[in-house]
Amino acid sequence: MILKPIKTPKVYEQIVDQISQQIAQGNLKPGDRLPSERELVERFKVSRASIREALSALVMMGLVEVRSGEGTYIRRVNAESVVTPLAWMLVIEKNTDLELYESRKIIEVQAAGLAAERANIDDFNDMFEALETMRKNLKLHHLGEEPDHNFHYAIAKAAHNKILLRLMTTLSDTLRKSLKSNRSKIFEHEDSPQKLFNEHFQIYEAIKNRDVEKAQKLMMDHLVGVENNLRRCIVDDIKESAH
The missing domain is CATH 1.10.10.10 (Winged helix-like DNA-binding domain superfamily/Winged helix DNA-binding domain)
Structure with missing residues (x-):
């Protein structure tokens, strides 16, 4: 032992x-x-x-x-935002960005598939609204982390699974901070913002077309791509701190 x-x-x-x-x-x-x-x-x-x-x-x-x-x-908190041991861990633990993306691949890929099966008109409207805001931010060269977060949250909501939605709610604040820091680095490459928007839009189209497998694959590809960018950023930061 x-x-x-x-x-x-x-x-x-x-x-x-x-x-x-x-x-x-x-x-x-x-x-x-x-x-x-x-x-x-x-x-x-x-x-x-x-x-x-x-x-x-x-x-x-x-x-x-x-x-x-x-x-x-x-503060007054409701059942959806009540602090859990997982939320407490995310606050006190450092350097969990890569683990966060591993968790996102588990949760959000499945959520995309369920959304393709279960999403209703309100869910589609929420996703499209987030995309439109993302498109406007793209033209203004803004980071757009808020509509990015709203889009992913809308998909989790469209899965109509209370436990899955609670997990996304718990990860929400950490996810927002991660998206902001990561997007500022990704935006350094001129073609990245448009590429990210296209990936989100294709996920939306697959969900709207009720194509479960395609929605899951596109979500996985998107998250893997962002995760790989994050890994490169971490390596670059280590190199810079070493000099």
């Missing part, structure tokens, strides 16, 4: 755990104001840097919001 040493959690992780537990138990309710940074430092007996790191994580998890000049407040 191989046992690994137990690592002591980072200080800010313990702070996040305590505050999230207070929210889950109802001791902190939507609209409640958290104590000031100074008060939290005194209560937890930790540094101000740890408190700030914990609050940043709580904001990313969607549990609290910072109101300028007022303080930090507990």
Whole structure:
């Protein structure tokens, strides 16, 4: 039996755990104001840097919001956005972009197939609306990460599978950040933006034509292509940092 040493959690992780537990138990309710940074430092007996790191994580998890000049407040969350262990992992783990794309290939390829079988008129409208916004952003040379995200989310929604949609919701915030950073690098190549748009449009056409196999294949090809670009970017970053 191989046992690994137990690592002591980072200080800010313990702070996040305590505050999230207070929210889950109802001791902190939507609209409640958290104590000031100074008060939290005194209560937890930790540094101000740890408190700030914990609050940043709580904001990313969607549990609290910072109101300028007022303080930090507990947010109202619904069943679709409730924080799960997976969401918490995505917040605290670093360098998970490639693993995220591996997960996307598992989830979104299947979602594309289900969407081709189950999508209704509203689903098609949502996909087309995202594509039209993507097309406009392309002409304006904008990154277009928001309509990109909306398009993929519309496909997951069109699969009409609550568990699959919940998984996409959980990955949503991390996916948005990943799309923004990746697209800024991909846009360095002149033909890439148009190529990405064409790939999305072809996926939409396959789903609209109820072609399950083609929708799945096109989605897989698209995600593999983006994943390969991401790998090249990571290698380039490593080379640059080495100099």
